[in-house]
Amino acid sequence: MSQTIEKIAxxxxxxxxxxxxxxxxxxxNLETAQRGEISxxxxxxxxxxxxxxxxxxxxxxxxxNHELPCRCKDFNAKCxxxx
Numbered sequence: 001m002s003q004t005i006e007k008i009a010x011x012x013x014x015x016x017x018x019x020x021x022x023x024x025x026x027x028x029n030l031e032t033a034q035r036g037e038i039s040x041x042x043x044x045x046x047x048x049x050x051x052x053x054x055x056x057x058x059x060x061x062x063x064x065n066h067e068l069p070c071r072c073k074d075f076n077a078k079c080x081x082x083x
Contacts, residue, residue: 002024002036003024004024005056005057030049033054035054035055037056038058040058041060047067
């Protein structure tokens with residue numbers, strides 16, 4: 001069963017940055033994620049992996065105060081922050 005990023009944001013109480021209409025069909029780690037999957041970036045030490053992920057959405061904690069990978073700023077990956 002798929003969910004839109006917008007619906008996932010509502011469920012987890014997150015703040016969406018980007019297009020909420022993208023459908024998410026699964027969850028994967030940063031290295032193996034493909035288009036249509038969501039992944040999680042918790043620590044800055046994994047930012048290099050996030051820059052190369054194929055995930056359609058990244059969940060990042062609200063207190064993540066490091067520079068986000070550039071892919072989070074374009075339309076390849078959307079960022080969802082817990083609030």
